[in-house]
Each structure stands twice: as C-alpha cells, then as structure tokens.
Amino acid sequence: MKIAVVGAGPAGVRAVEVLVAAGHRPIWIDEAPDGGGRIYQRPPAALRRNARELYGFESTKAAALHGCLDRLKPLVDWRPETLVWHIHPGRKTLYMLNGGMQATAAYDAVLLCTGAMDRVIPLQGWTQPGVTTLGAAQIAVKAQGCAIGHRVALVGTGPLLWLVAHQYAKAGAQVAVVIDTTSLASLAAAAPGLLRDSITFAKGLYYMGSVKARGIPTVHGAIPLAIEHDETAVTGVRFRDARGREQRVACDAVGMGWGLKPESQLADLAGIPFDFDPLQHNWLPERDATGRTPVASHYLAGDGASIGGAAVAELAGARAAWAILQDAGRAIDTAAVRRLDRALARQRKIRAALERAFPFPVRLAADLADDIILCRCEGLRAGELRAAAVSDLNRTKALTRTGMGRCQGRICGVAASEVLAAAVNQETATLGRLRGQPPVKPMPVTSLPAREHAA
Amino acid sequence: MTIESDVLVLGGGGAGCSAALHLARRGSKVTLLERGLVGSQASGVNYGGVRQQGRHPAELPIARRSREIWGRLKELVGCDAEFSITGHLKLARNADEEADLIAYLDTARAYDLPLRMIGRNAIHREYPWLGPDVVAGSLAPDDGSANPRLLSPALAHAARAAGAAVHEQTEITSYDRLNGRFVLKARNGAEFRAPILVNMAGYWGGAVAAAFGEAVPIEPLSPNMLVTEPTTYFIKPNLGVVGGNIYLRQIPRGNVIVGGGHGESDPAVPWSRPLPEVTLQNFNYALQLVPALAGLHVIRSWSGIDGQMPDHIPVIGPSRTTPGLFHAFGFSGHGFQLGPAIGAIMSELVLDGHSDVPLEAFQIDRWNVQPAVREA
Missing domain, CATH: 3.30.9.10 (D-Amino Acid Oxidase, subunit A, domain 2)
Known part of the structure; x- marks a missing residue:
C-alpha cells in the first residue's frame, strides 16, 4: 500500500510515526529543507542554538518532535525541499517540484498536513519594506537568529502576537509597542473556557505578563490606523486606543497578523468540499474528528484542516494515520485511538474558547479606507473592489483582479471577503471563497523533462 | 412565477449576451436565461484571442463582421473589454x-x-x-486580444440597459412547446414563455437541441x-x-x-x-x-467548458424540427471572437428571417445530409 504524507510539521511527524510503526514506508514530502513545520522550524545547521533558547516552553515538545523526525527520515521515502503543486484525486497522483525538476508520486491514500499561514488585514502603509506577518517575524528570530528591525511594533491579535512579543523581547530585540485589537473585556469573558486547559492559559498569561514586565508598552482594544514611513523605511505606527485617543509610536519595522488560516489549497484541488466556520471565521475543508474527508482515500490533519495549534496537530496527525490503517483493513491499537479521540475532544473545547478570546476583527477588515491597497500583487485598492462589488467573490475577482496575482489571494483573500461582504451587505459565508487553481504556489516555466517517480 | 417574453435566449456567454443586446435594441421583449453567472464557462475563461487569421473559410465572414463590432465595442456597450489591436x-x-x-x-x-x-x-x-x-x-x-472576464458581463449590462431581462442562477430543467409557445421551467420554480427560443447554451446547447429532436455529435472542449x-x-x-x-x-x-x-x-x-x-x-x-x-x-x-463539433465549426441557424427555435452553439473554441457578431446575426434571423452572412455550412442537420466538412 502506497501512502503519501504531505507536510512534516507536528501533524505529519506524528502521522508518519504511526505509519512506520505499523510497518509502512510512506513517501513523505515537505517544502522546507528540514521539516518541523512553521512552529518548530529549525535554523540552518550553522545557526543552531539550543532548543530551550529557541522554543521556550515548547522546547521539550520541539526536541521530541525533531528527534522523531530525524529517526523516521531513513525509514521513509523522505522528500525535503519539495513543493506539491497539484493533486489529482481521480488518478491518486501528486505532482511535485524539487530543485527545478518535475516528479509525480502515485498513492493509495494521502494525508495532507499542509499547515497554516497568518491572516492579514491590510493597513495604510502595509506594503512598505519592513512590514511582515507575525509568522515571518517569528521565523526570522527562530530560524535566522535576527529580528525584522531595530525597533519593532507588533500589531494584531491572538496567541501568536504575545508569543512573538515575548520571543523578541527575550532575544534582546527592542519591541516598541504591542497593539492588540482585542479588548481585555473580550479576553476576560473567554477566561473561564480557557481555564479548561490551565497550562495553555498559564502560558498565555505568562507571555503577556512577561512582555508587560519588561516595560514594553502594550495596548488592548486598539484600532490600528496606519503604518507610517518615509521613502526608504517604516517610521512609526499610528493607532486609536480603547479610549479613542490617537497615538503614534516610532518604529522601523512592523509584524502583524490576526490569527491563522489553513493552507488548504491541496485539499481544495483534491475536491474536498469546504464550509465556512463562523467561530474561526475561516473556510475549512470538510473532515471528521478522525481526519477522514468526503473524498475517499484523502485525509486531513493539523492546521491545514482547521486551526488548532501544534498540540492538536500532533494528536490529529496520529489519529488520521490510524484512520488510514483502519480503512486499509489493518489492525489498529484501539486503546491508543481512544486516548487520541478523548484528547482531541478536550482540545476542541479549549480551542473554541481561544477563538472567542481573540475573535477576528471583521469590522477592521470591512471598514478599510478606499485608498488602502487591498491586493498588493495587483495594486488594487479597497475602493476599487467596492466600486465593482457583486454578490460573488470569484466574480468580483474576475472583474477587479483581486487575488489574481502571485499569492492567488492567500494574503488578500480574507480582507477582500470582508470588504465585499460589507459592500453588498451580505454575510461573508454567502459570497463563496476564492477557488483553488494549480499550481499551489508559483512554479517556474522549465523545459526540463518530467521525471517519473513511484512511491 | 411565469414570465412572458417575445424571445428567450438560453445561455449567457458572449454570443448569448450579444443576442439579448441586439434583440432588445430592436425592440424585442427579450429574456436571457443563464444557469450560473454570465460568462462563467467558455466565454469567460478562454484565452482572449480576437483572431480572424486561420479561421475556417465558412467562419471568416462572421469573423470579419465581429471584428468590426469589436472595434466599436466601447460605444456599443460602454466598455472595450480591454480589446487591443496587437496583431x-x-x-x-x-x-x-x-x-x-x-x-x-x-x-x-x-x-x-x-x-x-x-x-x-x-x-x-x-x-x-x-x-x-x-x-x-x-x-x-488587425487582430488582437481582449479580456474574456469582462466581455460577457459588459454585454449583459448593456443588454439590461436596452431593456432585456437577464436571469442569472436560473437553470432550466424542462423544455416544452405548447400552442406555439416555448415553456421553459427553471429549477428555482420560475416559468418562462415565448414564441421564440434561441439556443446559445454552448456545450449544453447540444442537450437543448436533443430535447427538440435534433441531437448532434457534440463533445465538451476544455x-x-x-x-x-x-x-x-x-x-x-x-x-x-x-x-x-x-x-x-x-x-x-x-x-x-x-x-x-x-x-x-x-x-x-x-x-x-x-x-x-x-x-x-x-x-x-x-x-x-x-x-x-x-x-x-x-x-x-x-x-472551462465549450462545445466541440466534429468539424470544429458551430451550429448556427433555424431548427429543422421546431418552428421558432434557433440555434447557435458548439463554437469549438472560436466563440469569443465570433460572439459579438453571432448575437447580431441571431437577432436578424429572429426578426428578419434571414441574415446577409452565409450560414449554410453551419446547418444543424449537416451530419445527416452530407459528409462532415474538414477543417482547412
């Protein structure tokens, strides 16, 4: 039986661990050179530091995951630095690009663990050099050992905002301000739910407390107004605080993000239907608690299916691997599966509380000023989308070019949906979602002959 | 809900939208029916070539006429669909x-x-x-290109402005003809009646023709x-x-x-x-x-999906089985450039009973009466 696993983050690692233990040798594909996913992305060898320093509280988990990954690599068909740019569910074939070479891999079952990316809301000035996502700001510190600037403002909401602030401060970077668009009241209201997992809650409080204890200015319930800049660099960030006072903080770089969204393009190309999840405020591919999808032989796990974080991804990856084995008629460890199911059920409740604590600020996206660049690939401003708005996101894309550039809407799609929903006065979920089209990410035109691979 | 019209145009591609526009401009009460959004299939997702060179000789008179319309698209519909004469x-x-x-x-x-x-x-x-x-x-x-995403919406917009009713998201589930009137029922419950039906439904036009007893050998072309x-x-x-x-x-x-x-x-x-x-x-x-x-x-x-005929040229002209029924479908990948003229030609067939453009090569019964024309 040929099994393919796409992604070597927490979900992929734990899935492959189960599959290898059951005697399988899956083909295992990851875009990065060394696996680990975004959360446990490893620095290049020359920049390695100790895990404790890099991953803080998560260092034990990170070390365990990396250890598992390294142990599994020789036992599988390991394909690092490989982009799966297309999937054909009928042919059960993956189309891959590695080092400029095309290759294919046939599978009997595939598990997609494709991870997540930051959810971005455009602000005045967001296309300037020096503005990155929170995820990119974090990877700069984790994998490259550098900060995105000398004096960094962090803007957005969610656990990642405070984690990045903590990591920057701890690494010695100067954090000019942390601007959280979520109010303290919203956080307080969600606290009882979060207490279901006292460790997660304690960590969250610790990061927030650590940032405040270092004397870093923090603002809750603020509305970011603009990223100011001169001809060469970011110069400051302007916002309105919870009391309605306009403030400005000088900085030379901005990291921003409002939670995460699944990188679900392969699930889309595999023909898995999507639903709008009002709690996450994301379009999510349909799958059940075991990772099974309505498309037979196609499984999902981790943040690529639904945002749950690394701990959930590890559980979900292992659970989906058991589902694959069970569907193939193999013996499964029912006690292990029961433990995973219980843990996943518990995590779902915590996650729901977390989503309520840091809700996606719909109005911030919907109310973008007309002159703000919404789609940076195509240079399209929010007002241009409003002027051409019709009650269908893909049709509005066709008329305006929103989401037709290099990122194919991965960056601008979230905000474009909200601007459109407000413009036509409809619910976001009724306007559809940007359809996935191959390639999943930009792919070079090359005349090299295709190389055939069997898993 | 029953909607009465003079003419029903089935299919909101470039050709169908152009037909609705030309018929409405000449005073017909016309209703355009489109299953999805106008220009969703072949008309909206094609390459965008506005090309006469290399066309089948039978298509060239239509292509010439269409090129003339492309040249004045902006004055006709208020949008040039980014038509540019690049050669x-x-x-x-x-x-x-x-x-x-x-x-x-x-x-x-x-x-x-x-x-x-x-x-x-x-x-x-x-x-x-x-x-x-x-x-x-x-x-x-004189050839060039245009933006396919813009053509059909622009033509539909102009057709509406000229008085045509454009019904998107209206999938027709049954076709009948009672007492000289076509009766089309939509999935959403609406019923559309008219003495004239113009079938411009692309690949799906084949099924419409078959519903009136004249099936043709059409294949999807993507x-x-x-x-x-x-x-x-x-x-x-x-x-x-x-x-x-x-x-x-x-x-x-x-x-x-x-x-x-x-x-x-x-x-x-x-x-x-x-x-x-x-x-x-x-x-x-x-x-x-x-x-x-x-x-x-x-x-x-x-x-996207277009209809391909065995001889790679469309079906255009009156039905051989049903009075009041006209066809223009199966454009075999050529419909984007031809669309604007096809609309004008169909309005002439409906309102004048003939068009100056020769259409013999496109007859719907050509597979029954003569060997297939080979593409030049």
Missing part, C-alpha cells in the same frame, strides 16, 4: 507549416483579410525574441490555460502556430497567458480543470517559441 502572428516551425501559412494567404485574400507573410530572415529581425525553431510567420495586423507572473512587456503580438498546439500572448501589465491542448471536465457539475501533464507540455511548446520565458513563474492555471 496576430501565426508561426511556422518547419517547412510544412510554412507551406500552410502560404496556402492560407489565398483564403484570406478572398475574404479581404489583410495578412503579411514574414520570411525566415525577416521574422527573427522583426521579433528577435523568437526561438530558433521558428522559420516563418504570418501577421494579421482549454488548458495558464498565466505567468508579470514581467517586462516584450511580446506585443498575439502568437499562434500552424496546427494550434500552443498559443500565447502578453498583456501590457506583463503577465503572459499560455494555452494549448485540453484539460478535463465534467459538464454535469459543471467542473473543469487543466491537466498537469498538458501544462508541462505547454511549457516546452511555449519555450520553443519564446525561450526567454524560461524561469518565469506560473501563478495560475484554469479551464
């Missing part, structure tokens, strides 16, 4: 293909289509970015399209080749649009997608024409 350069990659280009010069002359043959030396002097395999070219200076990231604008003409296995053009914004071969589709959904091996094959064909495209990133690929 269409058809390339030969060997002596046989060059002979084909030369042979077509006579056809073009017979229909007053201006063409300029460019020989082996001149072609690389005039277009230094062409690859060494290119041996000759034929330039149609172009395999891709677009690159923007780069320096250097490919001005719309490029094609003898045999048609690759075509590409660059827009002033810098993106290069490449098509060739066929993807896969399921018209019942409807669903269509390019095939990966065809996309990769197109890389090779495109690089043979323009080696400088190497390394440029492809950002998206797509397909």
Whole structure:
C-alpha cells in the first residue's frame, strides 16, 4: 500500500510515526529543507542554538518532535525541499517540484498536513519594506537568529502576537509597542473556557505578563490606523486606543497578523468540499474528528484542516494515520485511538474558547479606507473592489483582479471577503471563497523533462 | 412565477449576451436565461484571442463582421473589454507549416483579410525574441486580444440597459412547446414563455437541441490555460502556430497567458480543470517559441467548458424540427471572437428571417445530409 504524507510539521511527524510503526514506508514530502513545520522550524545547521533558547516552553515538545523526525527520515521515502503543486484525486497522483525538476508520486491514500499561514488585514502603509506577518517575524528570530528591525511594533491579535512579543523581547530585540485589537473585556469573558486547559492559559498569561514586565508598552482594544514611513523605511505606527485617543509610536519595522488560516489549497484541488466556520471565521475543508474527508482515500490533519495549534496537530496527525490503517483493513491499537479521540475532544473545547478570546476583527477588515491597497500583487485598492462589488467573490475577482496575482489571494483573500461582504451587505459565508487553481504556489516555466517517480 | 417574453435566449456567454443586446435594441421583449453567472464557462475563461487569421473559410465572414463590432465595442456597450489591436502572428516551425501559412494567404485574400507573410530572415529581425525553431510567420495586423472576464458581463449590462431581462442562477430543467409557445421551467420554480427560443447554451446547447429532436455529435472542449507572473512587456503580438498546439500572448501589465491542448471536465457539475501533464507540455511548446520565458513563474492555471463539433465549426441557424427555435452553439473554441457578431446575426434571423452572412455550412442537420466538412 502506497501512502503519501504531505507536510512534516507536528501533524505529519506524528502521522508518519504511526505509519512506520505499523510497518509502512510512506513517501513523505515537505517544502522546507528540514521539516518541523512553521512552529518548530529549525535554523540552518550553522545557526543552531539550543532548543530551550529557541522554543521556550515548547522546547521539550520541539526536541521530541525533531528527534522523531530525524529517526523516521531513513525509514521513509523522505522528500525535503519539495513543493506539491497539484493533486489529482481521480488518478491518486501528486505532482511535485524539487530543485527545478518535475516528479509525480502515485498513492493509495494521502494525508495532507499542509499547515497554516497568518491572516492579514491590510493597513495604510502595509506594503512598505519592513512590514511582515507575525509568522515571518517569528521565523526570522527562530530560524535566522535576527529580528525584522531595530525597533519593532507588533500589531494584531491572538496567541501568536504575545508569543512573538515575548520571543523578541527575550532575544534582546527592542519591541516598541504591542497593539492588540482585542479588548481585555473580550479576553476576560473567554477566561473561564480557557481555564479548561490551565497550562495553555498559564502560558498565555505568562507571555503577556512577561512582555508587560519588561516595560514594553502594550495596548488592548486598539484600532490600528496606519503604518507610517518615509521613502526608504517604516517610521512609526499610528493607532486609536480603547479610549479613542490617537497615538503614534516610532518604529522601523512592523509584524502583524490576526490569527491563522489553513493552507488548504491541496485539499481544495483534491475536491474536498469546504464550509465556512463562523467561530474561526475561516473556510475549512470538510473532515471528521478522525481526519477522514468526503473524498475517499484523502485525509486531513493539523492546521491545514482547521486551526488548532501544534498540540492538536500532533494528536490529529496520529489519529488520521490510524484512520488510514483502519480503512486499509489493518489492525489498529484501539486503546491508543481512544486516548487520541478523548484528547482531541478536550482540545476542541479549549480551542473554541481561544477563538472567542481573540475573535477576528471583521469590522477592521470591512471598514478599510478606499485608498488602502487591498491586493498588493495587483495594486488594487479597497475602493476599487467596492466600486465593482457583486454578490460573488470569484466574480468580483474576475472583474477587479483581486487575488489574481502571485499569492492567488492567500494574503488578500480574507480582507477582500470582508470588504465585499460589507459592500453588498451580505454575510461573508454567502459570497463563496476564492477557488483553488494549480499550481499551489508559483512554479517556474522549465523545459526540463518530467521525471517519473513511484512511491 | 411565469414570465412572458417575445424571445428567450438560453445561455449567457458572449454570443448569448450579444443576442439579448441586439434583440432588445430592436425592440424585442427579450429574456436571457443563464444557469450560473454570465460568462462563467467558455466565454469567460478562454484565452482572449480576437483572431480572424486561420479561421475556417465558412467562419471568416462572421469573423470579419465581429471584428468590426469589436472595434466599436466601447460605444456599443460602454466598455472595450480591454480589446487591443496587437496583431496576430501565426508561426511556422518547419517547412510544412510554412507551406500552410502560404496556402492560407489565398483564403484570406478572398475574404479581404489583410495578412503579411514574414520570411525566415525577416521574422527573427522583426521579433528577435523568437526561438530558433521558428522559420516563418504570418501577421494579421488587425487582430488582437481582449479580456474574456469582462466581455460577457459588459454585454449583459448593456443588454439590461436596452431593456432585456437577464436571469442569472436560473437553470432550466424542462423544455416544452405548447400552442406555439416555448415553456421553459427553471429549477428555482420560475416559468418562462415565448414564441421564440434561441439556443446559445454552448456545450449544453447540444442537450437543448436533443430535447427538440435534433441531437448532434457534440463533445465538451476544455482549454488548458495558464498565466505567468508579470514581467517586462516584450511580446506585443498575439502568437499562434500552424496546427494550434500552443498559443500565447502578453498583456501590457506583463503577465503572459499560455494555452494549448485540453484539460478535463465534467459538464454535469459543471467542473473543469487543466491537466498537469498538458501544462508541462505547454511549457516546452511555449519555450520553443519564446525561450526567454524560461524561469518565469506560473501563478495560475484554469479551464472551462465549450462545445466541440466534429468539424470544429458551430451550429448556427433555424431548427429543422421546431418552428421558432434557433440555434447557435458548439463554437469549438472560436466563440469569443465570433460572439459579438453571432448575437447580431441571431437577432436578424429572429426578426428578419434571414441574415446577409452565409450560414449554410453551419446547418444543424449537416451530419445527416452530407459528409462532415474538414477543417482547412
């Protein structure tokens, strides 16, 4: 039986661990050179530091995951630095690009663990050099050992905002301000739910407390107004605080993000239907608690299916691997599966509380000023989308070019949906979602002959 | 809900929207019925070539008339759909293909289509970015390209302004003719009645014809399209080749649009997608024409669904079985350029009973009465 696993983050690692233990040798594909996913992305060898320093509280988990990954690599068909740019569910074939070479891999079952990316809301000035996502700001510190600037403002909401602030401060970077668009009241209201997992809650409080204890200015319930800049660099960030006072903080770089969204393009190309999840405020591919999808032989796990974080991804990856084995008629460890199911059920409740604590600020996206660049690939401003708005996101894309550039809407799609929903006065979920089209990410035109691979 | 009209136009592609516009302008009470959104299939997702060169001789009079409408699209509908006269350069990659280009010069002359043959030396002097395999070219200076995403919505908008009713998201589930009136029922419960029905439903037009007892051998046709990231604008003409296995053009914004071969589709959904091996094959064909495209990133690929007839030309004209029924479908990949004129021609067939454009080659019963016409 040929099994393919796409992604070597927490979900992929734990899935492959189960599959290898059951005697399988899956083909295992990851875009990065060394696996680990975004959360446990490893620095290049020359920049390695100790895990404790890099991953803080998560260092034990990170070390365990990396250890598992390294142990599994020789036992599988390991394909690092490989982009799966297309999937054909009928042919059960993956189309891959590695080092400029095309290759294919046939599978009997595939598990997609494709991870997540930051959810971005455009602000005045967001296309300037020096503005990155929170995820990119974090990877700069984790994998490259550098900060995105000398004096960094962090803007957005969610656990990642405070984690990045903590990591920057701890690494010695100067954090000019942390601007959280979520109010303290919203956080307080969600606290009882979060207490279901006292460790997660304690960590969250610790990061927030650590940032405040270092004397870093923090603002809750603020509305970011603009990223100011001169001809060469970011110069400051302007916002309105919870009391309605306009403030400005000088900085030379901005990291921003409002939670995460699944990188679900392969699930889309595999023909898995999507639903709008009002709690996450994301379009999510349909799958059940075991990772099974309505498309037979196609499984999902981790943040690529639904945002749950690394701990959930590890559980979900292992659970989906058991589902694959069970569907193939193999013996499964029912006690292990029961433990995973219980843990996943518990995590779902915590996650729901977390989503309520840091809700996606719909109005911030919907109310973008007309002159703000919404789609940076195509240079399209929010007002241009409003002027051409019709009650269908893909049709509005066709008329305006929103989401037709290099990122194919991965960056601008979230905000474009909200601007459109407000413009036509409809619910976001009724306007559809940007359809996935191959390639999943930009792919070079090359005349090299295709190389055939069997898993 | 029952809606009475003079004319029902079935299918909101470029041709159908143009028919609704022309009929409404002449005072007909016309209702356009579209299952999805106007221009969702072949009309909206095609390559965007506005090309007369290389057309089947039977299509050339329509193509000439359509080119004239394209030239005044802005005044007709208030939007030029980014139509730009770039010239269409058809390339030969060997002596046989060059002979084909030369042979077509006579056809073009017979229909007053201006063409300029460019020989082996001149072609690389005039277009230094062409690859060494290119041996000759034929330039149609009046041809060009436009943005397919904009044409049908613009025509539909103008049709509405002229008084046509445009019903999108209206899938027709049954076709009847009672007491000289067509009765079409939609999935949403609406009923549409009119003495005239114009079938312009693309691939699905075949099923409509079959419902009135004149089935035709139609197949779904799904172009395999891709677009690159923007780069320096250097490919001005719309490029094609003898045999048609690759075509590409660059827009002033810098993106290069490449098509060739066929993807896969399921018209019942409807669903269509390019095939990966065809996309990769197109890389090779495109690089043979323009080696400088190497390394440029492809950002998206797509397909759609058109209807293909065995002889690669559409069905156009009155039904042979049903009075009041007219057909224009199965454009076999040629409908984007022809669409605007097809609408005008259908309005003439409906209102005047004839059109000055010769339509004999497009009769719906041609498979029953004569051998299939081979494409030139």
